[in-house]
Amino acid sequence: MKKMLAIFAALLFTSSVLGEETKAYTQYDTFRFTINNKDAKILTDNMRNHIKKYHLQGMLKTKIYNITYGANTNEFIWVMGPVSYAEFDSRADDKKHDDDWADNINPYIISYNQSEVWRSMDGLLINNIDEKASDSKRYITRYLTVNSDQDEKVVNYLLNQIKDTLNKIGKVKYWAVMGNQFIQGNLNGRHLMAISSMENWAELDDDWEFEKHFEALHGKGSYTAFRDNYGRVFKNQWQEVIEVNKEMSGM
Template structure:
């Protein structure tokens, strides 16, 4: 699970925010479930916003998260004065059974598609994602494919997020031939069938691209 907080930085305080965020993460968020990554959103509803992401962790870990007086004062007195507003905070759990992570799973960019599903159709969506994951595994795809569900209800139809990790934008110039790969794995005619299923249960979707911001985060320590 990851705790993700979207922040809008004041336009005239970006330098101060970057410095304060780096110092905060270096001091309090370097290890294990409390390590924090920092991303910038480049497309979607909130372009230019910052995502502070802690994890992977569990709810049990949250009971022991950094909450010292020094920690809280550093966040409220040094980081937050440079923030125009907090857009949202959410807790997202990965469904490992229908996700695919290659051995080299460190990616500097993420394509995140957030879906609004028809009511009570999550089980059908999981079935589709499981079949897609099988295609990734069968072809040893070098990109990650992870499916996350919110631990609590989210606004604006944010029912599920599919996260695709990549390293270079040039990958979008490639012809993946995913349709043929899908039918190799699931049989002739299976692509049209899954597309019909998809259209029946997905109301809408929106893409976001996140890029890692190493200048605002600390390397993870053992």
């Protein structure tokens, strides 16, 4: 049980989701979509061509991710950016782009699901990936629903306790927490998203002894208090494993 709780906390994220700073913040424009599997080959080719034409650079740079584990398995995630709100206004009205989407992408998409803007939360980032290295191909994300009576300072305090402990353990390559920029209420509960890179599945067998390192930082018995506070602050949570779809992304 302790090992599961350690993994549970260590993987607390939450989309690359890796990116450089955009103005005073870093945020990504995302949406989810589902397709008919019989059209997967056609859409893969068309999406790759579309991204190569219109989404390779700057604020329009895009990657497609597969959800391989979790409640929404088999959905895809479009991740574009980093992009600021000011850059939303500066996007060109590109008829060729829109026509290409209408003719070659839209016919093969069954449904468009959550459309969201995720912004990195200040101070809640660990990035030990070499700048010259490519982004991780796989991430674990954790979505958190915050109870309506919780203070933002308390939420940030708990998340910073996790970050400090992960830093002490020293095994994290990339970890960040992002906030959903549009009010979600309890419609889907996706208030916060934490994201952690995962180079291989064997990492999940590694016991990081999170509780031991946590109490070394915060004092004996502090982990029990943390766990109790965590349960009061967050109403719900769930994980997904996402992987870069290299074919669709044109990589």
